[in-house]
Every structure is written in C-alpha cells, then in structure tokens.
Amino acid sequence: xxxxxxxxxxxxxxxxxxxxxxxxxxxxxxxxxxxxxxxxxxxxxxxxxxxxxxxxxxxxxxxxxxxxxxxxxxxxxxxxxxxxxxxxxxxxxxxxxxxxxxxxxxxxxxxxxxxxxxxxxxxxxxxxxxxxxxxxxxxxxxxxxxxxxxxxxxxxxxxxxxxxxxxxxxxxxxxxxxxxx
Amino acid sequence: xxxxxxxxxxxxxxxxxxxxxxxxxxxxxxxxxxxxxxxxxxxxxxxxxxxxxxxxxxxxxxxxxxxxxxxxxxxxxxxxxxxxxxxxxxxxxxxxxxxxxxxxxxxx
Numbered sequence: 210x211x212x213x214x215x216x217x218x219x220x221x222x223x224x225x226x227x228x229x230x231x232x233x234x235x236x237x238x239x240x241x242x243x244x245x246x247x248x249x250x251x252x253x254x255x256x257x258x259x260x261x262x263x264x265x266x267x268x269x270x271x272x273x274x275x276x277x278x279x280x281x282x283x284x285x286x287x288x289x290x291x292x293x294x295x296x297x298x299x300x301x302x303x304x305x306x307x308x309x310x311x312x313x314x315x316x317x318x319x320x321x322x323x324x325x326x327x328x329x330x331x332x333x334x335x336x337x338x339x340x341x342x343x344x345x346x347x348x349x350x351x352x353x354x355x356x357x358x359x360x361x362x363x364x365x366x367x368x369x370x371x372x373x374x375x376x377x378x379x380x381x382x383x384x385x386x387x388x389x390x
Numbered sequence: 391x392x393x394x395x396x397x398x399x400x401x402x403x404x405x406x407x408x409x410x411x412x413x414x415x416x417x418x419x420x421x422x423x424x425x426x427x428x429x430x431x432x433x434x435x436x437x438x439x440x441x442x443x444x445x446x447x448x449x450x451x452x453x454x455x456x457x458x459x460x461x462x463x464x465x466x467x468x469x470x471x472x473x474x475x476x477x478x479x480x481x482x483x484x485x486x487x488x489x490x491x492x493x494x495x496x497x498x
Contacts, residue, residue, distance in 0.1 A: 217422055221425060224425050224428075231406075234399075238439050238442075238443040240439045240452070240460075243461065247432075255471050258472070259421065259471075259475070262475050263421060266479070280416055283415055284412045287412070287415060288408035291408050292408050296401065299401060313450065335451075340451065340454055344454045344455075345458065349458050356462060356466070359465075360468075360469055362469075363470075363472050364472075367472050367473060371476055371479065371480065
C-alpha cells in the first residue's frame, strides 16, 4: 500500500497505519515501552514531518511519469528472491520455539526489596519502563550520551542546511525568491 | 489460542523489509523512497524485539539489550529523517523537482 499509492499523502497515511500495527505487535511481545515509543516517535513525529514536507513542496502525483518496466521488474524480483531465501532458511528449522514463560517472581530476587521494580515483579506485573530505565542509565550510559551528541549534531546540521540554501537563494536570484517553496 | 512462534515474527519482519526494499527500487518520488527506508528500519526493530522476547534471561525476564538497541535505532532514525528532509527541501529549492529520474547531474 505504501509502495503502490500514487499520491504521496495516501502513501504516508498508510505508512502511519503500518507503524500502528507494528506497535501493536511490539506490545504483544511484552515490549510496552518500545511500542509506545514507536507510536509517539514514528507515527507521531516522523510522519507529521513527512506530511508537512509533502504539503510544503506541493508534490504533484506521479501521473505524468509512466513507470519504467525495468525498475518494476527489478523491484518485484529482488525482494521476491529475498523472501524465498528467507523462507528457505527458516523452514529448515524443524521446531520453532514459542515464547518462553516469564518468571517474574524469580527475577525479583535481583532487586532491592521495597524498590518499585521489586514490588511490581512480586505482584506479577512487568515494570517494563523501570527495567529499561535501570538498564539505560547503568549499562548503556555512554551510548546514551553519544546519542545526545548525535541529536545535537543533527539539529545543528538541519539549521545549517536550511540557512545555507536561503543565503544561496538570496544571493543567486534574490528577486524571484517568493515563488520558491 | 496458539501463541505465535519466533518463525512467524521473523517472516513478518522479512516481508516488511522486502516491501520497503521493493518500494525503494520501484518508486521515483524521493520522499516515498525515504519513507520506505524508514519501513526497512522498522522491520529490523521488529526482529530485535522478537529476539529480545524469545531470549529470556536465566532469571526469567526478557533480554533488554535488544530493546535498548531498538531505542537507539528509533533515536537515530528520527535524527536521520530530520537531516534527510532538510536535504530534500534544499534539493527542491535548487532543482524544483523531487523525481529521481530528473536528478541526473551532480553539479548544482
């Protein structure tokens, strides 16, 4: 659906739908935090950014551009080969495991009695966000700071990119600036 | 109700990845190509979450290392989308088109 919609806006909206379905699969896999993150970041922020850019650029439909036969053939054939290989490899595994049980009571012994994680584990619910936070700020502290720097770099990069093109526009052909974008 | 096995999650993930790959190859609109790239990243995330759930630690909790990696993937994807869309906007300003067929020369 994402691939074959001619209008980019309907393509983007079907993308939101597929991300929501993916978030549902994540929640079914006991990964509540990642599922919520998927909805908030992908379906919320990123797709809004995409739709905003589509509307800003006033993208025409692909009606005037006929599909190339070669690209269509390659685009169907190569993923098909990938799928066949994947199914072939996976089908060699005779017994595929189903999800193992989570023993929350046993896991609670690792944590200090009285802490939130211990209380929730003994009462039988999975404190997903607390466990992820615990892991994030102990084992993964350094990658977290690297990610923070990366986000800063991305922000600065965005500002630099848009600033540079504006300056180039105004210096090259400043008179016809209003009809662009 | 039978619970889905690891194989089914892996096949769904591979299917999603293949749809994204097909989109990248077929489409000519650079924004849609970018969205298909996002879909391939999401397929990789699905694989990681499935492995994280099926690889239970000795204490009986899911292996949270996989979910950490998914967290970082989502963060990097957000940064990548921001920078990529800025590049697309400046490309559109320079060329007035976003079809890859018409973007054939390198010199701006």
